[in-house]
Amino acid sequence: MATQTHGGxxxxxxxxxxxxxxxxxxxxxxxxxLVMSGSFSNGLTLAIIxxxxxxxxxxxxxxxxxxxxDSDQLWxxxxxxxxxxxxxxxxxxxxxxxxxxxxxxxMGH
Amino acid sequence: xxTIEIQHEAGYTGFVSEEHHHDYAGDTLLGFWIYIxxxxxxxxxxxxxxxxxxxxxxxxxxxxxxxxxxxxAVETGLLLFxxxxxxxxxxxxxxxxxxxxxxxxxxxxxxxxxxxxMELYEFYHFSHEGAGPTSSAYWSAFYALVGTHGLHVxxxxxxxxxxxxxxxxxxxxxxxxxxxSCLSLFWHFLDIxxxxxxxxxxxxxxx
Numbered sequence: 001m002a003t004q005t006h007g008g009x010x011x012x013x014x015x016x017x018x019x020x021x022x023x024x025x026x027x028x029x030x031x032x033x034l035v036m037s038g039s040f041s042n043g044l045t046l047a048i049i050x051x052x053x054x055x056x057x058x059x060x061x062x063x064x065x066x067x068x069x070d071s072d073q074l075w076x077x078x079x080x081x082x083x084x085x086x087x088x089x090x091x092x093x094x095x096x097x098x099x100x101x102x103x104x105x106x107m108g109h
Numbered sequence: 110x111x112t113i114e115i116q117h118e119a120g121y122t123g124f125v126s127e128e129h130h131h132d133y134a135g136d137t138l139l140g141f142w143i144y145i146x147x148x149x150x151x152x153x154x155x156x157x158x159x160x161x162x163x164x165x166x167x168x169x170x171x172x173x174x175x176x177x178x179x180x181x182a183v184e185t186g187l188l189l190f191x192x193x194x195x196x197x198x199x200x201x202x203x204x205x206x207x208x209x210x211x212x213x214x215x216x217x218x219x220x221x222x223x224x225x226x227m228e229l230y231e232f233y234h235f236s237h238e239g240a241g242p243t244s245s246a247y248w249s250a251f252y253a254l255v256g257t258h259g260l261h262v263x264x265x266x267x268x269x270x271x272x273x274x275x276x277x278x279x280x281x282x283x284x285x286x287x288x289x290s291c292l293s294l295f296w297h298f299l300d301i302x303x304x305x306x307x308x309x310x311x312x313x314x315x316x
Contacts, residue, residue, distance in 0.1 A: 014200060020192075024189045024192070035312045053304055060304070061301075080142075
């Protein structure tokens with residue numbers, strides 16, 4: 001049973017926040033360094049940027065927002081997963097549809 | 110309908126209408142979390158718009174002409190570090206340590222202010238170079254997306270000032286702690302959005 005001070009708001013510690021900061025610096029430095037040096041091919045760089053971004057979103061969720069599988073976090077996590085699905089439909093769906101539209105409209109001949 | 114006696118437990122999360130000075134922090138935070146999720150959809154539409162328009166320059170300036178990654182790296186650093194300092198402020202609030210709370214909150218405010226100033230300078234600089242919001246579909250989408258994020262940061266800073274006034278007036282009460290927890294969610298959420306912005310707009314923009 002969630003208590004008044006606990007439900008939906010887990011607490012952090014200094015250690016957790018320091019780790020969160022270190023991880024986010026590392027995961028930011030990697031893609032910036034890659035793009036600035038331009039040492040890899042565009043495809044590989046793009047893949048690493050995306051991976052680092054996704055990893056860092058998880059780092060933020062776990063270390064700063066304290067999301068976890070606890071039962072008092074159930075509704076936060078459930079609504080979070082639901083929104084991720086909606087966001088994926090909106091973003092990927094829009095890009096997909098608009099690219100096909102451009103293709104079918106023979107823009108630029 | 111007959112009246113039914115309900116025994117409320119310690120963590121009762123139903124609708125509360127009569128109790129005063131009794132904030133069910135868990136409910137408020139879940140409600141605020143759901144607001145943030147709706148904000149996610151707002152940003153998703155802006156990201157989708159940006160992605161769709163990302164090649165429409167109307168023969169004008171492209172991001173590769175204007176973006177300075179060193180500048181963006183500093184902006185990013187300010188925001189990432191402010192997420193950490195907000196965490197430290199929350200620890201201060203949990204320990205009822207007013208000095209620690211206000212000190213870290215002040216640092217967070219300064220970092221947010223630094224970020225916002227840099228962003229405004231960047232907008233001014235881009236517009237000055239000939240890439241204003243009206244110059245092409247790409248730049249419209251750029252200013253809409255990055256500007257909305259900046260507006261959120263501004264709202265967060267405004268909220269921070271109001272909350273500090275509350276805290277100075279009443280101390281770290283349960284209500285103020287709940288408000289602070291909501292602001293903390295909001296601030297970390299902005300950081301997550303910025304991660305998507307710097308990856309998708311700035312890094313992919315100069316590739």
